[in-house]
Amino acid sequence: MAGLRILLAASEVAGLAKTGGLADVAASLPRALAARGHRVAVVMPYYAAVRRSGVPVEKTGAALPVPVGGRTLACRLLRTRLPNSDVPVYLVEHPPFFERDDGPGRSLYQQTMPGGYKADYPDNAERFTFFSRAVLEAVPFLGFTPDVIHANDWQTGLVPVFLNEAYRTKPGYRDVRSVFTIHNIAYQGMYGTEVMRLTGLPGWLLNPAQLEFHGHLNFLKAGIVFADAVNTVSPTYAREIQTPDYGCGLDGLLRGVSGKLSGIVNGVDYDDWDPAHDRHLAATYTAETYAAGKAACKADLQKRFSLPERPDVPVLGMVARLVSQKGVDLVLSAAPGFLDLGCQLVFLGDGDPEYHDELNAFKARHPDKVGVFLGFNESLAHAVEAGSDLFLMPSRYEPCGLNQIYSLRYGTPPVVRATGGLADTIVNATEENLKAGTATGFSFDEFSARALYETVVWALYLHRSRKGDFAQVVRNAMAQDWGWDRSAAEYERLYRKVAGVTA
Numbered sequence: 284m285a286g287l288r289i290l291l292a293a294s295e296v297a298g299l300a301k302t303g304g305l306a307d308v309a310a311s312l313p314r315a316l317a318a319r320g321h322r323v324a325v326v327m328p329y330y331a332a333v334r335r336s337g338v339p340v341e342k343t344g345a346a347l348p349v350p351v352g353g354r355t356l357a358c359r360l361l362r363t364r365l366p367n368s369d370v371p372v373y374l375v376e377h378p379p380f381f382e383r384d385d386g387p388g389r390s391l392y393q394q395t396m397p398g399g400y401k402a403d404y405p406d407n408a409e410r411f412t413f414f415s416r417a418v419l420e421a422v423p424f425l426g427f428t429p430d431v432i433h434a435n436d437w438q439t440g441l442v443p444v445f446l447n448e449a450y451r452t453k454p455g456y457r458d459v460r461s462v463f464t465i466h467n468i469a470y471q472g473m474y475g476t477e478v479m480r481l482t483g484l485p486g487w488l489l490n491p492a493q494l495e496f497h498g499h500l501n502f503l504k505a506g507i508v509f510a511d512a513v514n515t516v517s518p519t520y521a522r523e524i525q526t527p528d529y530g531c532g533l534d535g536l537l538r539g540v541s542g543k544l545s546g547i548v549n550g551v552d553y554d555d556w557d558p559a560h561d562r563h564l565a566a567t568y569t570a571e572t573y574a575a576g577k578a579a580c581k582a583d584l585q586k587r588f589s590l591p592e593r594p595d596v597p598v599l600g601m602v603a604r605l606v607s608q609k610g611v612d613l614v615l616s617a618a619p620g621f622l623d624l625g626c627q628l629v630f631l632g633d634g635d636p637e638y639h640d641e642l643n644a645f646k647a648r649h650p651d652k653v654g655v656f657l658g659f660n661e662s663l664a665h666a667v668e669a670g671s672d673l674f675l676m677p678s679r680y681e682p683c684g685l686n687q688i689y690s691l692r693y694g695t696p697p698v699v700r701a702t703g704g705l706a707d708t709i710v711n712a713t714e715e716n717l718k719a720g721t722a723t724g725f726s727f728d729e730f731s732a733r734a735l736y737e738t739v740v741w742a743l744y745l746h747r748s749r750k751g752d753f754a755q756v757v758r759n760a761m762a763q764d765w766g767w768d769r770s771a772a773e774y775e776r777l778y779r780k781v782a783g784v785t786a
C-alpha cells in the first residue's frame with residue numbers, strides 16, 4: 284500500500300517543549316508512522332523551551348505571511364528533527380508570542396501571578412489563532428502535499444476551519460483532509476466573540492451549529508465541527524464524553540457527530556520508557572532482574588526524596604499535573620491512612636497552588652514519610668516510576684493516561700480509578716482475574732477516598748502476604764506491550780478512511 288503523507292500539528296512535542304502527555308504523543312506517533320513507511324512532518328511553535336532544549340535548528344528560508352486580525356504578521360519557519368529520528372519538525376517563529384516561557388513561573392500557556400495563582404496568558408487566543416493559521420501557511424514548504432493534517436486539542440482547533448473556509452480553493456489544498464484529536468475535553472479554548480475578528484473568518488460562522496458555544500468562540504468545538512474525523516485517546520473516553528457527566532457541555536454535539544468519532548488508545552515510547560535501558564535510573568532491570576533492580580531504584584528514590592532508605596517500607600508514588608482531573612484531593616484525603624499502613628509517599632507534580640500548599644503542609648507534618656517535589660523534572664518522573672512499589676492514578680477522568688502504562692512496564696502496579704483510558708489499559712487484580720492470570724494492576728469505580736484507600740489496602744495485602752500473587756501482577760504488567768505499532772496502525776486506518784486512499 285502506498286504510504287500516506289501526514290502533517291501533525293501540536294502545541295507541544297516531547298524533547299522540545301512539554302507540559303503533559305500530548306507532547307509524548309506528538310513526538311512518538313509521528314516516529315511510529317514514519318517507521319511504517321509514511322511521510323510525516325510535525326509543526327509546532329518555536330518556544331523559548333525549544334531554543335533552550337539544545338536541539339540543532341536550521342533555517343528553511345521560508346518567511347510566512349500570517350494574517351491575524353487586520354495585520355499580517357511575519358514569521359520565519361525553522362526546522363529541526365524529532366529526537367532519534369529523521370522526522371522533520373517545523374518550528375513557527377514569532378518571538379512576541381512564543382519567546383516568553385523562560386522566566387520563573389512562565390510556562391507554555393500560563394504565568395504565575397503575584398498572588399501565586401496561575402493564569403493563562405491573556406493573548407492565548409491570538410497566539411494559537413496565529414499558530415493554527417501558520418500551520419496552513421507552512422504547507423507549501425514541506426516538500427509534500429499532505430493527505431491529512433492531524434490537529435490536536437484546542438490550540439489547533441482552528442486548523443480544520445481555516446483549511447475548509449480559507450484555504451480549500453487555493454492550489455495544493457483541495458484534497459487535504461483533517462483529523463482532530465481530543466486529548467482532554469476540559470480544555471476548550473473559550474473566548475469572547477471579539478476573537479472572531481482575529482481569525483479573519485466570516486462572521487456568520489459564529490453560530491451555534493459551528494463555532495459558537497453559549498455566546499463564546501470555542502476552539503475545541505471548532506475542531507470537532509470542521510474536521511473530517513474526530514477521535515479521542517481511548518474508546519472508553521470516546522463513550523464517556525458523549526454523556527453529560529464527562530462531556531463538559533459538548534456531549535450533545537459529540538452524540539450528533541458520533542459517526543465520525545472514535546477512540547484510539549495512545550501507544551507509549553519504550554525507547555524512552557523501559558527500565559531495561561532507562562538512563563535516568565540508578566539500575567536498569569527487566570522482568571528477570573526485577574527484584575535487584577527495583578530494590579536499587581527504590582533506595583535511590585528514597586535518597587532523592589530524603590526519606591529513610593528502608594527496603595521493607597512500601598513506597599506509593601504519584602507523578603501528575605496537580606489539577607483536579609488527577610484526583611490529588613482523593614490521595615490527600617486517604618494519605619494519613621496510607622501512612623498508618625506503614626507506607627512512604629512520594630509526589631512529583633506541578634500545578635494548582637492550593638495542591639502545592641497542601642502537599643507541602645502534609646510533608647512538613649511527616650518529613651520522614653512523605654517526599655514532595657513541586658516542578659517539572661523528567662529524570663525524577665522516571666525514578667518515581669521505577670522506585671515505587673505502587674503507582675497512584677485515581678483520576679476523576681482520564682482521556683488515556685500514559686503514566687499508568689509506563690508504570691506497567693516498570694513493574695510498579697498502578698492503582699487507578701476505572702475511567703477513560705485507565706479502564707482500557709489496566710486489568711484489576713480481583714480474585715477472579717488473579718486466578719485467570721490476567722491482572723496487571725488495581726482499580727476501583729467510585730470516585731471516593733474510601734474506595735482508593737480500600738484498593739490500596741488490598742494491593743498492600745497482596746504485596747505483603749500473598750507475594751506470589753503480587754509477583755504475578757508485576758510479571759503480567761511488565762509483559763504488556765503498549766508500544767506504538769498497534770495505535771499507529773489504527774491512526775493509519777483512520778487517515779486512509781478520511782483521505783479516501785485505500786491502496
Ligand code: ADP
Nearest residue numbers: 303304603604632658659660661664684685686
Ligand atoms: P496528562 O497528559 O493528563 O498530564 P499523561 O499521563 O497522559 O497525563 O501524561 C503525563 C506526562 O507528563 C507523562 O510523561 C509524565 O511523566 C509527565 N509529567 C507530568 N508531570 C510531570 C512532572 N512534574 N515532572 C516530569 N514529568 C511530568
Ligand code: GLC
Nearest residue numbers: 304305466516682683684685
Ligand atoms: C491529555 C490527557 C491524558 C492523555 C494525554 C495524551 O493530557 O489528560 O489522559 O494521555 O492527553 O493523549
